[in-house]
Amino acid sequence: MRDDEPLIWHEATNSYIVSRYEDVERVFKDKKGEFSTENYDWQIEPVHGRTILQLSGREHAVRRALVAPAFRGSDLRDKFLPVIERNSRELIDRFRTTGSVDLVTDYASRFPVNVIADMLGLDKSDYDRFHGWYTAVIAFLGNLSGDQEVIRAGERTRVEFAEYMLPIIRERREAPGDDLLSVLCTAEVDGVRMSDEDIKAFCSLLLAAGGETTDKAIAAIFANLLRHPDQLAAVRADRELISRAFAETLRYTPPVHMIMRQSTTEVTLSGGTIPAGSTVTCLIGAANRDGNRYRDPDSFDIFREDLAATNAFSAAADHLAFALGRHFCVGALLAKAEVEIGVGQLLDAMPDIRLADGFDPAEHGVFTRGPQSLPVRFTPISG
Numbered sequence: 445m446r447d448d449e450p451l452i453w454h455e456a457t458n459s460y461i462v463s464r465y466e467d468v469e470r471v472f473k474d475k476k477g478e479f480s481t482e483n484y485d486w487q488i489e490p491v492h493g494r495t496i497l498q499l500s501g502r503e504h505a506v507r508r509a510l511v512a513p514a515f516r517g518s519d520l521r522d523k524f525l526p527v528i529e530r531n532s533r534e535l536i537d538r539f540r541t542t543g544s545v546d547l548v549t550d551y552a553s554r555f556p557v558n559v560i561a562d563m564l565g566l567d568k569s570d571y572d573r574f575h576g577w578y579t580a581v582i583a584f585l586g587n588l589s590g591d592q593e594v595i596r597a598g599e600r601t602r603v604e605f606a607e608y609m610l611p612i613i614r615e616r617r618e619a620p621g622d623d624l625l626s627v628l629c630t631a632e633v634d635g636v637r638m639s640d641e642d643i644k645a646f647c648s649l650l651l652a653a654g655g656e657t658t659d660k661a662i663a664a665i666f667a668n669l670l671r672h673p674d675q676l677a678a679v680r681a682d683r684e685l686i687s688r689a690f691a692e693t694l695r696y697t698p699p700v701h702m703i704m705r706q707s708t709t710e711v712t713l714s715g716g717t718i719p720a721g722s723t724v725t726c727l728i729g730a731a732n733r734d735g736n737r738y739r740d741p742d743s744f745d746i747f748r749e750d751l752a753a754t755n756a757f758s759a760a761a762d763h764l765a766f767a768l769g770r771h772f773c774v775g776a777l778l779a780k781a782e783v784e785i786g787v788g789q790l791l792d793a794m795p796d797i798r799l800a801d802g803f804d805p806a807e808h809g810v811f812t813r814g815p816q817s818l819p820v821r822f823t824p825i826s827g
């Protein structure tokens with residue numbers, strides 16, 4: 445498709461599909477204001493309410509300025525790095541002496557959701573409920589077959605989540621603490637503050653935007669490294685290489701495989717025309733393996749020279765997994781910190797990690813994609 449039909453009309457998704465790096469990059473950067481995120485009104489609004497992803501223009505810029513500082517700089521370094529370290533360690537402690545674990549079920553699917561709950565300052569006894577909502581939300585967002593039971597569970601989650609969060613938000617307004625929820629309650633930009641409903645919707649978005657993505661990234665980095673033992677050995681020997689392995693994993697196996705936009709005007713892309721008011725599907729997975737952008741795009745190579753690894757100040761490696769432009773992932777640095785700390789701790793706990801006998805990791809999912817299961821074996825460290 446990318447080589448022969450870079451712009452196609454796709455009946456089943458009722459959208460135009462673009463798959464070349466330069467086209468996806470152009471849609472995301474949207475320098476001429478040709479695309480909106482109105483598609484999220486039907487994609488995510490029923491389960492999350494109105495979030496930052498649906499907003500545009502000044503409204504979006506102000507909302508972004510309200511939430512972004514919590515995910516970088518001193519807030520990230522001083523408040524939330526210890527949260528990440530603690531939550532990763534707690535999960536690893538449950539299996540460090542066992543010699544076997546499923547890295548998806550027992551670690552990756554729990555870790556980022558626990559981190560978000562802990563950052564928000566929620567009660568530990570509520571983590572399992574939080575995890576249940578997370579599972580219902582991601583099932584709703586990935587429900588391409590329109591399963592009615594999944595839709596109803598998603599809608600129920602929106603109600604239950606609001607019933608749970610709104611009283612806590614009101615409490616934090618009265619007595620703010622040091623947590624993310626208090627930061628969101630007190631943040632103010634140009635005289636604008638977030639309403640209780642805005643904060644609740646943002647927290648709900650974090651379940652999917654910050655949970656499922658990082659969950660899949662951690663599973664994918666291990667699946668990729670376990671399939672390439674020489675690169676796993678290099679990362680084990682030099683932990684600075686985790687950030688290269690993360691960037692290459694996001695290029696090679698991005699957790700978010702496709703993102704939609706709505707054309708606000710007639711647009712010409714790759715020689716074809718998209719009428720105004722159309723849904724446009726951007727295939728991140730295909731664009732990240734475009735041979736016109738990356739040499740030998742189908743091989744996993746953490747040392748590749750045509751990909752900038754993320755650094756401490758910017759998570760903007762030049763793949764498209766975090767998107768680009770106005771909606772570029774707010775949590776990219778947090779995700780990078782979670783992956784670097786989590787992968788480092790896992791490598792320390794499992795010096796000879798290997799896939800369970802005969803297991804070959806398979807990827808699942810269309811909108812979001814990653815290994816569903818990753819059973820590994822290791823020799824426990826004594827003492």
Ligand code: HEM
Pocket residue numbers: 481496497498508560649650653654655657658661698699700703704764765766767768770771772773774775776778779
């Ligand atoms: C936006 C991917 C981790 C919060 C996005 C977008 C992508 C993305 C592709 C753009 C969506 C669009 O343009 O339509 C990822 C990946 C992650 C990750 C691959 C992990 C590897 C996180 C984390 C958080 C987070 C840890 C926070 C806890 C958000 C938010 C937005 C966003 C709030 C909306 C930004 C806006 O609309 O301005 N992410 N994300 N993400 N992400 Fe992430």
